[in-house]
Amino acid sequence: MINKEVDTIETALNDIRDGAVIMVGGFGQAGSPVELIHGLIDQGAKHLTVVNNNAGSGHVGLAALIEAGQVDKLICSFPRMAGSDAFGNLYRDGDIELELVPQGTLAERIRAGGAGVSAFYTPTAAGTLLAEGKETRIFSGRECVLELGLKADIALIKAQYADRYGNLTYYKTARNFNPVMATAASTTIVQVSKIVPLGSIDPECVVTPGIYVDRVINVSTPVHEALLVEQGCVYP
Amino acid sequence: MINKEVDTIETALNDIRDGAVIMVGGFGQAGSPVELIHGLIDQGAKHLTVVNNNAGSGHVGLAALIEAGQVDKLICSFPRMAGSDAFGNLYRDGDIELELVPQGTLAERIRAGGAGVSAFYTPTAAGTLLAEGKETRIFSGRECVLELGLKADIALIKAQYADRYGNLTYYKTARNFNPVMATAASTTIVQVSKIVPLGSIDPECVVTPGIYVDRVINVSTPVHEALLVEQGCVYP
Amino acid sequence: MAQRAANDIPDGSIVNLGIGIPELIASVIPEGREVLYHSENGLLGMGPAPTPEQRDHDLVNAGKKMVTAVEGASFFHHADSFSMIRGGHIDICVLGAMQVSECGDLANWSTGDPDALPAVGGAMDLVGGAKQIYVLTQHCSKKGKSKILQRCSYPLTGKGVVNRIYTDLAVFNVEPDGLHVEEIAPGVSMGLLQERTGCSLIYNERRGITI
């Protein structure tokens, strides 16, 4: 019998090790798996490499994970966020490493990692600083940059509904990086607003088929990072 | 005002030129845009390069297009089909060219063409006949083959519903190559069972966003290629 | 300036608007044109800012501001969204600029200051992918330096990617032989325009319509 539901966040995150590469879904505050990130702060794994489009905001979620000193390296496209200095302060002090990747290249590298595509050539960033030191090659008269697929040990993502097979749907632009990251991690851990009976999700509308999902946690009333930041919350 | 509906198949296919590269959706008989293919036979464009997973069956649809002598080259993964010799006969006589591509590589090359990825490295086919003459390279200890993105002038595809923006949904495994091909052609022409009012398709369940679609034809009672073949039909 | 750029967006276009001034364009598109807005975070058919009742922190644009979705919109994930961009399916992208060169190089992500926190977002993907790149910017920086230059001194976002430039002083077309002045703002002389611009301008009398 297949049942991916796990009872507690603690159990779900239990085996995350120091030094793990962790993809964290969300685009800014939309679709950020706040409860899972806070669980990871409680769990305490250190020397993490985190993949996220941003660097968190305020003192909750990803920003709090960074402030807790658990992140050694961030792979992202836009670490500047209004109202958060968590990443910037550590970065200026040389206490955190940054790999800056154009947003579309980041998404495509994650997709390639999940799809078994080892590397690909993209025109994005050709002729810029971000292509320095990278192989380039001309295809159809256009300079392209060789980029490698990106995989992770763990993906922490947020979805709307799940069934026991781990089939997922998302909500509006909270979808963003979540489905792509689900494909690229050895272990994909998902928080959802509701676990629904098998057969409740239209097979034509499944966004993430259960094949990509390992553990599902029901967080029935998730807090929204945007509201926590507005309220000036600090975690823990 | 955006309205992609075209009144007749004749109008929709009017500008297809001799020598065009044409992607034809479908996997065997499922999701094959039979009415559009028959329209292309009527239209008469010659020296076509066709991209399809197979080579048609019986004497209708793609097999009929091939029998009509309109196809110079086929890019596909599996041209052997029970009950059809259209392709095989021409091939053995040297009258049609074949580029044989593993099915997943074919799908990924089309996806890359649509996604602006010039080329990619895949482990598929490494060390086999189908990789001969192709560049290979080791990534993480695995030999990978360099494959190029594939684009087309025209895609002929079949979907279930469309709205006037060209948003599409599909039906069961008739989806197959259709959404991928829709992204990779300069002009994507779609036959659908029904054109529905804007707003009828749930934005969460759109499979092909209208950005990929140029022309939509309402074929409200499409014939199924499987039934035509069963009945021994011949087109024209 | 936004109005002038909006006039050049044809009916039926799919447009991606950069964060900041370019966002204003959506509200000044001439009547009767239907334009679909793409937001790179996974929305085609972005609508205007929400009413208080419509506010939804999970329906945001690329600048993380709350937006709405129009009838006929679709949601998709980030890799699919940037496939639309990289694959050349966006008709027009309008971006801000720090510097633009006469050969269409664009710098809009970094001043190269080693103390600044680098951040690029989707700008490099957009300039490399959209069919047409329009730049919408003040002609000069706050310190009065021209943003339109022979060569960008800041790190590039993309090389030879810009097609048109809209500033408060003029509209330019980037062509193989250099920057063509398409229009000049009322009250601006060609002499003043050239004086405020860091590269030689090509001026065709016939095109001297005020904006």
Add this chain to the structure above:
Amino acid sequence: MAQRAANDIPDGSIVNLGIGIPELIASVIPEGREVLYHSENGLLGMGPAPTPEQRDHDLVNAGKKMVTAVEGASFFHHADSFSMIRGGHIDICVLGAMQVSECGDLANWSTGDPDALPAVGGAMDLVGGAKQIYVLTQHCSKKGKSKILQRCSYPLTGKGVVNRIYTDLAVFNVEPDGLHVEEIAPGVSMGLLQERTGCSLIYNERRGITI
């Protein structure tokens, strides 16, 4: 043979079954195990053959035969489907074979006959992508030649890709030092097995359980 392979498929597996004999496996999975079947033409959660009322020409498997979809199934397009395969998300793929070598090379798409119409389908993607590749085949060809060889003479589908082989005579594990006999069919002696096999077999007494 299919039953024997079915016994080795753990509860909760995601399995892709090749066209032909491997398809039989689905009907003989031991009671109490929930296995999800992936069909590379865009279906996860493939069910058994349809009843006459369920017949649907647009719900087919990779062999173009009509199938059904189970509760909890999902449909997706071809590139997404092969991402599952190439990305290593399929637990087990069971395929037929023309030839298998002692180092796990598989030949199952072409005899190399220049007059034959070449066709490969998804076999090369599957053998390169699934976590475990099981081969299910008659031990010998119709002409009585062993399909288990030191080296394949036919063009390869994949190099060193096979993990296990199930034939009517025995079950083998492909290991770095060669082909290990895991089990022998009732009434088959090690001598007979070796005689009918085109490579040296490694036989561990402890493993000599009949099947």
